[in-house]
Amino acid sequence: MATTNIPSGMVTARPALRSRRLPRVLRTRLAVPSLLWIVVVIVSAVFSGVLAPYDPFRQDYKHVLEPPSAAHLLGTDDIGRDVLSRIIYGSRVSASVGLVAVGIALAIGVPLGLIAAYRGGWLDDVIMRVMDALSAFPPLLLALGITAALKPGLLNVMIAIGVVSIPQFARLVRSQALSVREMEYVNAARLIGVGPLRLIALHIWPNCTAPIIVQASLRVAVAIVTEATLGFLGAGVPLPTPSWGSMLRTSYQYTEQAPWLALFPGAAIFLTVLAANLLGDALRSALDPRMRGRE
Numbered sequence: 001m002a003t004t005n006i007p008s009g010m011v012t013a014r015p016a017l018r019s020r021r022l023p024r025v026l027r028t029r030l031a032v033p034s035l036l037w038i039v040v041v042i043v044s045a046v047f048s049g050v051l052a053p054y055d056p057f058r059q060d061y062k063h064v065l066e067p068p069s070a071a072h073l074l075g076t077d078d079i080g081r082d083v084l085s086r087i088i089y090g091s092r093v094s095a096s097v098g099l100v101a102v103g104i105a106l107a108i109g110v111p112l113g114l115i116a117a118y119r120g121g122w123l124d125d126v127i128m129r130v131m132d133a134l135s136a137f138p139p140l141l142l143a144l145g146i147t148a149a150l151k152p153g154l155l156n157v158m159i160a161i162g163v164v165s166i167p168q169f170a171r172l173v174r175s176q177a178l179s180v181r182e183m184e185y186v187n188a189a190r191l192i193g194v195g196p197l198r199l200i201a202l203h204i205w206p207n208c209t210a211p212i213i214v215q216a217s218l219r220v221a222v223a224i225v226t227e228a229t230l231g232f233l234g235a236g237v238p239l240p241t242p243s244w245g246s247m248l249r250t251s252y253q254y255t256e257q258a259p260w261l262a263l264f265p266g267a268a269i270f271l272t273v274l275a276a277n278l279l280g281d282a283l284r285s286a287l288d289p290r291m292r293g294r295e
Contacts, residue, residue, distance in 0.1 A: 031282035034275035041272055044088045045095040054082035056089040056242045065258045075260040077250060083260065086242040087268050093236075093243040094272060097158055097227040098220040104162025105169050106216060112166070113173025114200050114208075118181060128174070131167040139164045143226055147235045154237050157230060161223045172215055176208035183207075214284045221276035228269050244269050 044051055053073075060080035068075045074083040116127040134142070146160035180186065186203050194203070230236035231245020239246060244265045251261035 030278050034278040034282070037271055037275040038279060041091050041095055041275075044091040048089045048092055052082075052085035052088045054085040056081060056085040057240055058082075065254065065261075067258070068260060074264045075258065077247075077261055078254060078258075083247075083264055086247060087244070087264060089242040090244045090247060090265070090268070093154060093231075093241070094224050094227060094269075096154065097161060098223045098276075100158045101161035101165065101223040101227075102216050102219050104159065105165035105219065106212070108162075109166040109169030110173050110205075110212065113170040114177050114205060116170070117174045117177030118196065118200055118204065124174075127170065131170050134163070135167045139222075140226060140229060143230060144233065144235055147230060152235055152238050154241070157227055157236055160230075161226050164226070165219050165223065168215065168219065169212065172211060173208055176211060177204050180204050180207045214280050217276060217280035217283055221273040221280070224269065224273055224276070 058081060060076070062080065063072070063076050064080045065078060066072055066076045066080075072082050072084065074087065077083055077086070112127050112131075116124040137145075143157075143160040143164045146163055147156055150156035150159065181204055186199065189199055189203050227236055227243070228245035228248065231243045231247075232249045234246075234249060236245050237243045247265040248262055248269075251258070251265065254261055
């Protein structure tokens with residue numbers, strides 16, 4: 001039986017590289033504060049009932065439009081609700097939309113991209129033309145149209161933003177899979193009789209994951225911004241459910257009288273989106289060999 005000599009260094013290089021990836025992420029500039037902020041948002045979403053100092057739905061007309069104080073750290077809104085409590089509860093919506101919408105896009109876009117790349121031919125053309133059709137619409141207008149058709153609601157907002165993100169993942173996976181499927185080890189697996197599903201699952205997909213992870217982290221930021229925009233336009237999560245976008249919608253009527261109503265929800269959106277983008281850049285630096293040494 002013929003044997004293939006493999007340099008000893010190649011056996012340990014991959015495990016060693018994997019073990020260094022997390023430290024590489026954390027060494028990237030601003031990665032640690034970004035990760036900490038993402039953790040704060042997730043913890044706030046999960047434990048909002050414990051962390052919020054007041055009931056976010058409680059209306060107190062004796063304390064309407066109060067500026068930040070010891071009693072209300074971020075002030076109150078136009079009907080006396082505590083702004084801090086509503087921001088904490090609003091993190092539920094933003095975190096849920098960011099994670100679930102991207103999950104929907106991954107669950108549909110990744111298989112479509114893999115099938116298009118592996119099968120090719122007319123099936124590839126059909127899948128890519130459908131993706132082109134979705135991409136032809138401005139993302140916000142498409143999300144707005146889907147939400148309007150399904151009626152406003154948290155689940156429908158997740159579905160709308162997820163559908164809008166499908167083409168990005170399908171195109172990226174297809175481009176990665178097209179190059180991977182021509183590799184020697186894939187051809188060798190095909191020659192020894194490995195079936196299409198096993199070939200895709202065990203040989204093609206694992207070698208496409210790095211750019212998908214980076215893209216997913218960046219799309220979370222896009223999903224949060226899109227949800228906030230839909231909320232500002234009145235097509236997001238219906239009132240009185242707290243969301244950062246709907247809080248901004250309420251605040252524009254009181255920009256001069258109560259600037260904190262726009263400042264703090266806007267800061268929450270800005271910091272969360274910035275943290276997600278910086279974390280995506282850190283992941284790209286750690287997972288992409290071409291980016292090594294540029295942190």
